[in-house]
Amino acid sequence: MVPQHAADETGSALDLLLAAPLLVALLLYWLAVVVGRRPWPRSRTVLWSAGVLACLVATVGPLAERSGTSFPAHAVAHVLLGMLGPLLLVLAAPVTLALRTLPTPTARGLVRLLLSAPVRFLVHPVVTGVLNVGGLWLLYTSGLYARAHGEPWLHGLVHVHVLLSGYLFTAAVIGVDPNRHRRSLGYRATVLVLFMAAHSVLAKYLYAHPPAGVPAAQAELGSMIMYYAADLVDLVVVVVLCHRWYAASRPRTALVEQPA
């Protein structure tokens, strides 16, 4: 793929800069699994690796390159980086792994950080939902989307925001890592439904109101990809959330009810 202008070259250099932390995160997780004395579920390592891969595909390589000029390709990258990637990463319980691998004083420091007021604010389900879907409304309905393709640093910032807000929202709703301030199930379910609604309204809105610089046909296809792909990822999130309830509300008498 031949770069169209100088911004593209800076852009791909920046993409590599974005990919580096992802690779570091992958290696650190693997390292923690290997050096840990107690066994770590293999499924979680697979989830983390797949999550990093989903984010990498959205950040570097052919799909990321095409998403600069094609809105449908952008839509696929968007779902990978903001929804599927974060879902897989959250289910891999990285904080739990870090807490049991780090030396005790460092782990205590991490706990203090996670319990601090700013972090508690950032991981509140409503705050994460607003950051997530609010950021997307801003990106697509203001001129931000068009500007981000001309200015690599802004493009990078949008990537970081999409990934982090996706992660924080998913963690707030179905996180498996320790969270002393986790909201009730009903609360999280309500926030999730409202988020899904806002998300699907945005996709339909984009169908009729393409972001600046996006041709109508591309906007129609791209918004439908966003709509249906987001539905699939959200379906998994709903199943995980409901399964938590199902497992937690297991009747205590079940073991004695059915003698062999």
Place this chain on the structure above:
Amino acid sequence: MSTARTSTAAGQQSSSATRNIVSGLLFGVGIAAFVDETVFHQLLHWHHFYDKSTPAAGLVSDGLFHAFGWFAVVAGLFLFADLRRRHGLWVRRWLGGLFIGLGAFQLYDGTVQHKLMRLHQIRYDVDLLAYDLTWNLAAVAFLVVGVVLLGQTQSRLHRDPAA
């Protein structure tokens, strides 16, 4: 369900009488939303994804029901599984909830969303009256079936509260 007829199981049935309705209702609403999405939007292409003349209120209402539909179908099924593992499933009551959920969503979709909010129509470039009548009468029929089923279980609850 081998123990369904024992007295303890029957007692659990009545204690979970509400849960049976809630589970059925959620699943009914979810299935109605799902059928609307797959059959009428995807397969028949009668409905439009978005016909671009929808006012904001209609779009928001559609988004909320779409999201709630997904959630409801999954939550309804998990509640169903929970009733089963507690031997508390009461099929007639569950079906009553299901039909009321189906009918209520379809009636809301056919009156408020299609007509009042003009979200989209059932089909385009045809005389709508027959479609609208079929759509809404089917919804009312579902509701009637649901109410009758629930009425039957209700009378059993009153006749024999321990059952």
